[in-house]
Amino acid sequence: xxxxxxxxxxxxxxxxxQVTLRCSPKSGHDTVSWYQQALGQGPQFIFQYYEExxxxxxxxxxxxxxxxxxxxxxxxxxxxxxxxxxxxYLCASSLWDRGRGRATxxxxxxxxxxxx
Amino acid sequence: AQxxxxxxxxxxxxxxxxxxxxxxxxxxxxxxxxxxxxxxxSRQMILVIRQEAYKQQNATENRFSVNFQKAAKSFSLKISxxxxxxxxxxxxxxxxxGLNNNDMRFGAGTRLTVKP
Numbered sequence: 001x002x003x004x005x006x007x008x009x010x011x012x013x014x015x016x017x018q019v020t021l022r023c024s025p026k027s028g029h030d031t032v033s034w035y036q037q038a039l040g041q042g043p044q045f046i047f048q049y050y051e052e053x054x055x056x057x058x059x060x061x062x063x064x065x066x067x068x069x070x071x072x073x074x075x076x077x078x079x080x081x082x083x084x085x086x087x088x089y090l091c092a093s094s095l096w097d098r099g100r101g102r103a104t105x106x107x108x109x110x111x112x113x114x115x116x
Numbered sequence: 117a118q119x120x121x122x123x124x125x126x127x128x129x130x131x132x133x134x135x136x137x138x139x140x141x142x143x144x145x146x147x148x149x150x151x152x153x154x155x156x157x158s159r160q161m162i163l164v165i166r167q168e169a170y171k172q173q174n175a176t177e178n179r180f181s182v183n184f185q186k187a188a189k190s191f192s193l194k195i196s197x198x199x200x201x202x203x204x205x206x207x208x209x210x211x212x213x214g215l216n217n218n219d220m221r222f223g224a225g226t227r228l229t230v231k232p
Contacts, residue, residue: 033219042120042207042222043161058219088159105220107153107161 002027004093004108012114013081021076021111025093031055032074033105034066035090043090049074050096078113086115118143120210122223129198130231136183137193137226139208147213150184150191151220156204164206167191169213195228203230 005024013019025032031050035043045058049068068074072093078085089112092105119142129135141150152164167175167184174182179199183192195202208223 035220040224042209042224043220044222045219048219056219090161092161104151104163104166106163109158109160112159 004029004091004106006089006091006108006111008111009109010112010114012116014116015081015083017081017115018077018079019081019113021078021089021091021113023074023076023091023093023108025072025074025091026106029093029095029106030072031094031096032068032072033092033094034074034076035092036060036085037088037090037110039087046076081115083115086113088112118145118148118210118212118221120208120221120223122206122208122226124226125224126227126229128229128231129195129202131198131200133198134194134196135198135228137195137206137208137228139191139193139223141189141191141208141210141221143189143210143212145212149211149213150182151209151211152180152182152191152193153207153209153222154202154204155207155225161207165193198230200230200232203228 007022033048034046037043047057052068063079065077088110090110091108094105121140148169150167153161165177179196181194205225207225210221
């Protein structure tokens with residue numbers, strides 16, 4: 001049973017460019033969340049996708065956008081890259097428990113983005 | 117807003133000994149979940165243990181156990197019989213129990229070193 005996978009593993013971009021990161025959730029999961037983890041810090045929530053819609057968003061500018069496909073895979077897009085966007089981007093998937101309103105998130109290995 | 121604080125940036129333990137990692141959180145909610153995640157150098161966040169706030173009994177998973185003090189808003193992780201493979205960054209995380217509040221708040225992490 002494949003866990004959460006992310007691509008690419010590493011990426012180097014220059015300021016002003018645009019980047020797309022990809023995530024395939026764990027088998028059977030329908031919800032994908034994205035996090036940004038700056039060096040030496042804990043992850044920060046960017047947004048969550050469920051049923052192909054953004055369900056919740058953290059404190060990130062509109063330059064950060066996403067998409068979820070019918071097969072539950074997801075993309076994170078960042079426009080007009082800034083030096084401060086350099087970070088590890090983590091994807092986490094979960095299966096929404098309608099009855100309990102809870103879901104445990106399982107993380108992928110992340111994509112390391114460096115903006116020069 | 118909910119915040120998570122890990123006051124120990126680094127901890128070390130001798131192999132086979134016991135170590136306790138501290139975590140405090142701030143919330144006005146009564147329904148929430150607390151987590152400990154482990155992030156080894158491979159970067160993948162691995163769920164170590166989970167605690168529902170409505171449960172008084174402390175969660176345990178093999179060598180890992182928590183001391184959940186709801187009134188004090190404290191959630192420490194105890195690792196017994198420490199092994200070399202336990203060396204990693206450990207993150208404490210909080211998630212609201214609300215159906216429409218799905219982001220997780222992470223602490224800054226504690227780097228655990230295990231000495232042979």
